[in-house]
Amino acid sequence: MKIIDLEPGDPRLVDDLLPVLRELRPHLTEELFGEIYAEGYGQGLRFSAAYGEDGVCVGAAGWRIVATTVAVRKLYVDDLVTAEGARSRGVGHALLAHVEGIARAAGCTSLNLDSGTHRTDAHRFYFRERMAVTAFNFDKKLG
Numbered sequence: 001m002k003i004i005d006l007e008p009g010d011p012r013l014v015d016d017l018l019p020v021l022r023e024l025r026p027h028l029t030e031e032l033f034g035e036i037y038a039e040g041y042g043q044g045l046r047f048s049a050a051y052g053e054d055g056v057c058v059g060a061a062g063w064r065i066v067a068t069t070v071a072v073r074k075l076y077v078d079d080l081v082t083a084e085g086a087r088s089r090g091v092g093h094a095l096l097a098h099v100e101g102i103a104r105a106a107g108c109t110s111l112n113l114d115s116g117t118h119r120t121d122a123h124r125f126y127f128r129e130r131m132a133v134t135a136f137n138f139d140k141k142l143g
Contacts, residue, residue, distance in 0.1 A: 001058075001091065002051045003098045008041055016057035017049045024081035040064075045078065048098055050091050058086035061095045065106050075103035077113035096129055 006013050014030055022028055028036075037045060044066060050059035062079035077099060082091040096111075103111050114137050115122050 001053070001094050003048055003094060004051065005046060005048050008037065012049060012057070013037070013047060016051075017047055017060045020049075020057050020060045020081055020083045021062070021079060023084060024079055048095060050082075050095050050098075052086065058083045058089075059091040059095050061099055063099050063102075065103070065108060071108075071110050071112070073106065073108045074110045074112050075099055075106070075108045077111065080113065092125055093129065 004012070006017060014033070018028065018030065018033055021033070037047075044064035046063055048061045048063070049057050050061075052058045059082045060079060061077060061081075063075055063077045065073060065075050067073055077096075080092060080095060082089075082095075100111050111131075113126075113131075115126065
């Protein structure tokens with residue numbers, strides 16, 4: 001498996017990564033994804049894509065390094081998804097290890113993500129990856 005950090009303007013963002021990301025975020029159109037990335041890039045949003053031996057994208061991670069009063073500096077994972085046909089083959093583990101390496105190199109004190117309460121399979125995976133539930137996330141819809 002090969003993991004590549006994709007830069008803005010790289011056609012693989014739309015051609016390879018977006019179809020996998022849409023398995024987790026089906027509301028994303030190409031246009032909306034472009035708008036979010038254009039704004040989010042300035043806020044630290046980055047994407048990494050995992051490719052199988054056949055050159056097909058099998059996983060995607062959206063992440064950012066943020067300064068916070070609680071963690072000082074942390075790597076926050078916005079998105080972590082493995083293509084349905086590639087699950088249970090180590091893709092998620094490889095992507096987490098990749099972003100953990102980025103976090104350590106950047107001097108982060110933690111790697112952090114949110115996971116929907118209904119995503120029990122993902123929770124089992126995160127526990128296997130030695131992640132802990134350390135907080136509640138509260139949300140109020142505004143629109």
